[in-house]
Amino acid sequence: MSATVYSIRDSIKNLPKNIRSSVLRPVEGTPEQARAAAVFGNVFLHIHPARVHENSLRFGYTLGLGLISFYLFLILAISGTLLMFYYTPSTQLAYHNMKDLEYVVSFGVILRNIHRWSAHAMVAAVFLHMCRVFYTGSYKAPREFNWVVGICLLLMTLFLSFTGYLLPWDQLAFWAITVGSNIAAYAPWIGEKIRFVMLGGNEVGQMALIRFYVLHVALLPVAALVLMGVHFWRIRKDGGLSRPADR
């Protein structure tokens, strides 16, 4: 009968426990049920099934390449957001911002290094992940569409890296993008137009810088995130990671 009777004293005494249980959604039950609930009761972990096949845990099978690509994306998103505090997409200021990162901002040079090397590593990791999926035949039915989504993610990774390449506005960036955009101009009939849309002009300048910046910090990351959501969701729907047929 005392269930409805409560005192402030009890509330304070049970405060840590009550906060903890309200955040964690604890599940009473067997250890097995508690372990399953730890995964499906957590918004960040519920992308996982409660149970996974042993083959999915074999490091020699996946080499962890998809996961590594995703982690590199996270590192890039965080370090990139921090870099945005110090960067101005202006041909007058961009290069000075780089020098400030190097000599003025605390740990600025480390921050830029992390972003730069993670970007290179992500291109490599995504490509190697594609090789892993190919060599293990993991694109075969019912996973055909997830392979297609994966190729789109590879293209997103390349575009993200390519658009980011221009932002430091040094000689390396300027001439790499000039060379890269000139390749697009070789397409018949529409090549020149593609380059014009890409650069916002006929050569790399302020319009190109702002276009690449907006693509790099807003459009492409969002597109990549959406595709990643589909990619991970399809892994679950297609029956988890591929594995040899049961014997």
Add this chain to the structure above:
Amino acid sequence: MHVVKKQEIFPRDPNKTYSLMAIVDGDSLQVDKDPGDTVSSWPHLVLRELLVFLVVGIAVVAVSLLFNAPLEEPANALHSTNPAKAPWYFVGIQELVSYSAFLGGIVAPAAIVLSLLFLPYLDRNPAGVGVWFAKERRVATSIFTVFVVAMGILIVIGQFLRGPNWTLNLPWH
């Protein structure tokens, strides 16, 4: 396992094709046995994922402490670098462009992207899923390996062996 009760405890229903025959004492075959060859995601999968995150994070920070990202002179549209190179992942394409702008710059990249996109619909051989370099897929494996090795060679040539004016320039010269 032994039969506990032999008499019928539920009346038979003539409309049903099944009925409770007996209640036996003992564990079912599935008790203490995982369904299939599965393990619970927590902790087996999640801890491994966290370990990979630690390794990736430490590697990235270590490399970033040791090597500085390149930064050259400010961009100058009037003074081109020689050679001007695309980012390393496009240098293979740039190398192809130096042979033929249209074939190397447009046809080859388009062919690569299109064949990658349509790969699962072209290769309908169902064999060899879940095994590295499955014997049943020798042709597919060989074709893909040629593609990967060719890309690698083109990138190495473009990145390391091309000097001013895109001439072949051995790095030890």
